[in-house]
Amino acid sequence: MLEIFEQAKGIMRSDGNFGQWTGGYPSVEVLKADMERGSSYVISDSGSEIVGTFAFIPGIEPTYNYIEGKWLTDGPYATIHRLASGPESHGIARECFDWCWSRVQNLRIDTHADNSIMQHCILKYGFTYCGVIYLANGDPRLAYQKI
Numbered sequence: 123m124l125e126i127f128e129q130a131k132g133i134m135r136s137d138g139n140f141g142q143w144t145g146g147y148p149s150v151e152v153l154k155a156d157m158e159r160g161s162s163y164v165i166s167d168s169g170s171e172i173v174g175t176f177a178f179i180p181g182i183e184p185t186y187n188y189i190e191g192k193w194l195t196d197g198p199y200a201t202i203h204r205l206a207s208g209p210e211s212h213g214i215a216r217e218c219f220d221w222c223w224s225r226v227q228n229l230r231i232d233t234h235a236d237n238s239i240m241q242h243c244i245l246k247y248g249f250t251y252c253g254v255i256y257l258a259n260g261d262p263r264l265a266y267q268k269i
Contacts, residue, residue, distance in 0.1 A: 123153055123164065123175045130206035134237060142234035148204050156204070165207070165217050174207040174214035178222050184258075186230060186265065191253015193230070194267045200226040205240070215243035223268070232263035 131143050156162035156177045165174035180200040186193070202222055207214035222229055232255055233240040241264065245251070249266035256262055 123162075123172065124150070126172065126175050126206050126208055127204075129208035133209055133239065137237075137239055139234060139236040139238070141236055152204075163218075163221075165214055167211075173211040174205070174218065176205040176218045177201075177203040178225075179203060180226060183230065185232075185255050185263075189253045189255050189265055191251075191265065193252050193265075194250055194269050195228065197228055197269075198226075199228040199230050199267070202229060202231040205231075215240070216247065219243075219247045219268075227269065229268045230265065231267075232265045235262070235264055 127143070127148055134140075134142055153162060159179070161177045161179045163176055163178055164172045165176075167173050178200060179202075181198075183201040186201070200222060202218065205215060205218050219229070229249070231244055231249060233244065244266050247268065249268040252265045252267050254262050255265045
């Protein structure tokens with residue numbers, strides 16, 4: 123999974139996104155916490171090689187409590203975080219979104235303002251831009267919801 127995150131960072135950097143996933147993020151500790159919480163998932167190809175990873179977290183996401191904008195609904199939701207794949211994999215975002223949507227029909231996701239690739243995937247899947255949320259460290263993120 124760490125290798126997939128490094129590959130994803132390479133994709134981001136080549137697309138001009140130098141501000142997201144810096145300083146060793148996501149760390150081994152973050153991934154272990156996802157696993158311990160039961161929210162860490164992988165996507166494999168037909169040969170059982172891991173080609174993507176994401177966190178799927180049902181319930182309240184604390185950084186979503188305040189938004190400069192408005193969520194589509196305040197009902198129960200699940201959040202998608204840390205979606206990543208390598209440069210040779212295609213359709214990973216759709217695989218992730220399809221799987222998550224099949225479990226909860228109220229999804230939220232956020233991404234860095236410089237992550238144009240993820241913004242494209244999010245909007246293409248039918249998410250609606252809702253506004254700006256702030257991470258625990260104060261960094262802004264573009265927030266989306268699909269209901």
